[in-house]
Every structure is written in structure tokens, then in C-alpha cells.
Amino acid sequence: MTDSWLPSILRSPLAALIGESCTVTLVDKLEILEPHCLRHALSKGLGLGIVLGGCVVKLPQLFKIVKSKSVAGISLSSYVLEVLANVITIAYNFRNGYAFTTYGEAVFIGVQNFIITLLMLVFTGRASLGAVTGALLLVFTYSLFDISLIGGSLLSTLYGLTIPLVISSRIPQIYTIHKNKYTGQLSAFAVFNYFFGTAARLYTTLVEVDDSLVLLGNVLATIANGVLAAQMLYYWNATAPKDKYRLDTKKNE
Incomplete structure (x- = not known):
């Protein structure tokens, strides 16, 4: 390791994040405007921030559901x-083999989404369906990571299908808000975090991931999340019509 003015307790994790060569350039030599390392460091920093944000992005939504015991205004099919x-x-x-900082938020968001999905089933009287859903998801997840069950070409096809899938997951929620003129129990923190997170993810993808499928998915996700964010702002002060948001099994599908 090159002699550095930065204490090793700080330099070591930084080097692990952005690489030794860029740490030498940006930190040790203080060449902070070096284009390649500056872009790389910015991408890594944004990526880490997005992953950390993903750890908590759905917690407000989850807490709102638990506290109110209501899933009003939230689309089950979207989740x-x-x-x-x-x-x-x-x-x-x-x-x-892509860097964890380029997709890690999906791990934490996926866990939170799954918990919220189970809560929605429980609060609409379908707890047994939640158990079946959980078991099927575990089997499906295992299959995705086993190359003998799902090969690379099939996995690429499935990933390509997630692009319309992500958009489709937003459409029911967008329609629900448009129809009700009310955001219900939808968390503003989650909506705006999603929007800014996917917008930042566009940059990290351009810098670190040479994959047109990943880029296209992030572009479309940013647009869809932008629509939700716009609805959240537009209906910010809207109130629920009387008796409109009772728990109803079919209404949240």
C-alpha cells in the first residue's frame, strides 16, 4: 500500500470500495479531478448510497400497514x-458477476416487498395463501441460482421479461391512485426514494455495467417511478372519500 496521509482505518474501506489505483490517484496524490477515477468513485458512492437506502426504503410503508392494519390504496398485484x-x-x-453496489438494493427491497405482500394477504384474510406464496417463491429463487435448472440464456430471457414486469408492477398502483384520487397507505418516502434511487442507478449502470438490458430496465423504471412520484405530489393533500377504503379482497388485486 502506498504511503498515505489518510489513516488506514479510513483508507482501507475506501480502497475496497473504489479500488487501490483510484485511491492512490484521488486520495494519496489528491488528483481529485482525474476523469476516470472521479467517475468511478462517484458511481461507487452513489451505488453504496442506493444499497443503503434500499435497506430502509420500504420500512415506512411496512410500519404504516402494521400500525393501521389497512392496505387501502395499495395494489397487491404490484407487489x-x-x-x-x-x-x-x-x-x-x-x-x-456484477458488483454488488450496482444491484444490492434489490436484495433488501425484495425482502421488504415480500414481507409487505404477506401482510397484505394476512390483512385481507388470506394467510394460508401467503404461506403457499412464500414456499413457491423460495423454490423459484433457488432455481434461479442453480445453473443446472436455469441456464444462462434462459436467465437472460427472464431478466429481459422483468423490464415489462417492473413497468407492469407500477401500472396497477398508478391506476389505483388515479381511480381513487388518493394515495391511501402508500408511503411518500418509499415512492420518492424509489424515484431518486432509480435515477441515480442510471448513472452507475452507464459507468460500471456494460449491459443494454440492465440500462433499458433502469430507464423504464425511472420513468414509471417518476409517474408515481408525480401522483404523490399531485394528490398530497387528498383525503379518502367516506367508506371507500374498507378492506376488500378484490379491491387490492
Whole structure:
């Protein structure tokens, strides 16, 4: 390791994140405007921030559901589709050897989405269906990581399908809000975090991942999340019509 003015307790994790060569350039030599390393460091920093944000992005939504015991204004089909997209995304990126900072938020968001999906089933009187859903998801996830069950070409096809899947997961929620003129129990923190996260992910993908499928997926996800964010702002002060948001099994599908 090159002699550095930065204490090793700080330099070591930084080097692990952005690489030794860029640490030497940006930190040790203080060449902070060197184009390649600056882009790389910015991408890594954004990626890490997105992953950390993914750890908590759905917690406000989860807490709102638990506290209110209501899933008013939340689309069950959106969450089911999103969970499927999450696990396929994780498997595709992992098996292709992409850096964890370019997709890691999908792991944490997927877990939170799955918990919320189960809560929605429980609070609409379908706990047994939740157990079956959980078991099927575990089998599907295992298959995605086993190359003998799902080969590389099939996994690429499945990942390609997540692009319309992600968009499809947003459409029911967008339609629900448009129809009700109310965002219900939808978390503003989650919506805006998603939007800014996918927008930042565009940059990290361009810098670190040479994969047109991943790039296209991030572009479309940013657009869809932008629509949800716009709806959240537009209906910010809207109130629920009386008796409109009772728990109803069919209404949340």
C-alpha cells in the first residue's frame, strides 16, 4: 500500500470500495479531478448510497400497514410482480458477476416487498395463501441460482421479461391512485426514494455495467417511478372519500 496521509482505518474501506489505483490517484496524490477515477468513485458512492437506502426504503410503508392494519390504496398485484422482478434481478446480476453496489438494493427491497405482500394477504384474510406464496417463491429463487435448472440464456430471457414486469408492477398502483384520487397507505418516502434511487442507478449502470438490458430496465423504471412520484405530489393533500377504503379482497388485486 502506498504511503498515505489518510489513516488506514479510513483508507482501507475506501480502497475496497473504489479500488487501490483510484485511491492512490484521488486520495494519496489528491488528483481529485482525474476523469476516470472521479467517475468511478462517484458511481461507487452513489451505488453504496442506493444499497443503503434500499435497506430502509420500504420500512415506512411496512410500519404504516402494521400500525393501521389497512392496505387501502395499495395494489397487491404490484407487489407480487415486484417481488418476482427483484429475485430475477438479483440472480441475473449475481450470476453475471456484477458488483454488488450496482444491484444490492434489490436484495433488501425484495425482502421488504415480500414481507409487505404477506401482510397484505394476512390483512385481507388470506394467510394460508401467503404461506403457499412464500414456499413457491423460495423454490423459484433457488432455481434461479442453480445453473443446472436455469441456464444462462434462459436467465437472460427472464431478466429481459422483468423490464415489462417492473413497468407492469407500477401500472396497477398508478391506476389505483388515479381511480381513487388518493394515495391511501402508500408511503411518500418509499415512492420518492424509489424515484431518486432509480435515477441515480442510471448513472452507475452507464459507468460500471456494460449491459443494454440492465440500462433499458433502469430507464423504464425511472420513468414509471417518476409517474408515481408525480401522483404523490399531485394528490398530497387528498383525503379518502367516506367508506371507500374498507378492506376488500378484490379491491387490492
